[in-house]
Amino acid sequence: MTIIHLTLKIWRQTGPESKGSFKTYESGPITTAMSFLEMLDVLNERLILNGEEPVAFDHDCREGICGMCGSVINGTPHGPEKKTTLCQLHMRHFKDGDTLVIEPFRSRAFKLVKDLIVDRSAFDAIIAEGGYVSVNTGGTPDANAIPIPTFMAEQALDAAECIGCGACVAACPNASAMLFVGAKISHLALLPQGQPERSKRALAMVKKMDELGFGNCGNEKYCEKSCPKGISISNIARLNREFMRAAFCSEE
Amino acid sequence: MSWIIKVFRSSIGKKYIMAASGVCLSFFLLAHLIGNSVSFWGKEAYNSYASHLHSLGFIIYILEILLLLLFLIHIVTGITLFIENLSARPTRYAIQTKERNWSASTMPYSGILILLFLLVHLLNFHFITKTVSTAELVKTTLSNPLIASFYLLSLSGLTLHASHGFWSLFQSLGINHPKYNIFLQRGGRAMAVLIGMTFILIPLLIVTTDSFLQ
Secondary structure, three states: OOEEOOEEEEEEOOOOOOOOEEEEEEOOOEEOOOEHHHHHHHHHHHHHHOOOOOOOOOOOOOOOOOOOOOOEEOOEEOOOOOOOOHHHOEHHHOOOOOEEEEEOOOEOOEEEEEOOEEEOHHHHHHHHOOOOOOOOOOOOOOOOOOOOOHHHHHHHHHHHOOOOOOHHHHHOOOOOOHHHHHHHHHHHHOOHHHOOOHHHHHHHHHHHHHHOOOOOOOOOOHHHHHOOOOOOOHHHHHHHHHHHHHHHHOOO | OHHHHHHHHOHHHHHHHHHHHHHHHHHHHHHHHHHHHHHHHOHHHHHHHHHHHHOOOHHHHHHHHHHHHHHHHHHHHHHHHHHHHHHOOOOOOOOOOOOOOHHHHOHHHHHHHHHHHHHHHHHHHOOOOOOOOHHHHHHHHHHOHHHHHHHHHHHHHHHHHHHHHHHHHHHHOOOOOOOOHHHHHHHHHHHHHHHHHHHHHHHHHHHHOOOOOO
């Protein structure tokens, strides 16, 4: 097992209103089998032993499926590995002596809570506006009662892979949430179950997205590159179509 | 009517405005390029083209007003988007990613450069009392190395702006299809380079060769 030593420049900020700054730490010996978050755990244990405040960071499943973790490592959300969440990023991708600058996701819509933790409830607010289908309760529907072409089911599932981690907003030079909203709109618009609320959903979710202070899409593709689930910008194009259809052709 | 205002005040609506005005401006660019290219056939052909264009009379005035409106819409909406985007991230990152998408990231800046160029270009050739033929005016104006180098710089900026814009406008209008994406992306970039380089050829030929437009 290889041991590496890193220099960590971590954003420290005690609260939403206080002024933050970078603080430099030596990582100590880190095995390359560790995940990025385990490396932070090691640092935090040492900080606690020394009576210092540990670095606050978000995490939950540590399996790359919950969307809780995420920081910006040397300018890239979730770090340098493609299609990888921060918890699934392993230290073998770094070299001994590397300096890592660790910053929180930066966006007006994501308020900083502490250190590397940001409040991403803005995403929940967008979902609450229409990122769902209304289904009447009753007996279990028959399987395959609604025919769905395989390619559409596949496209819907590709969009539904979005875990709402916010890396697209963090990566976007304009802090736009178009990839997130595009994915959420797409996975419902592609399926028959999403049709009744299709137009209302597109208008309401875009309205909410604008109100929350996210930026505008410049088609710069940074979101697609940093998405841990590989959500394609074809979903943004679909969102553009859905919004156009809803705005100009629907009764809503 | 209020729904139209609501649509075009939304983030996506503003992108539709940028894309639609971008399409129209692209056609203007192409028409302007074809007109300019007449200069490659010599002074007489170019002067004849210019006098034919001016003889269109009121049609040219209507087209000019439409063009001015298009430019204003594109510029005002672009600046609005730029300001909104700046305020969407109040705290910048300490480290910028190394994988930059240059043509896309510089859109507002190349746009501002093109706006400056437009003003200089109009002052050079439009808001001027013409005493000589169009070919001579072009030749003498662009013989000034300062003006010629500004034209070269601005037209390079235009190429950069269009190399993102030609593809981006399709994406903003929702035109994205796995069968055509490669043509839209590469075709857009190739078109931008072709148009930009042909425009650049004119000041370049004036500076480097004496016989051009003589």
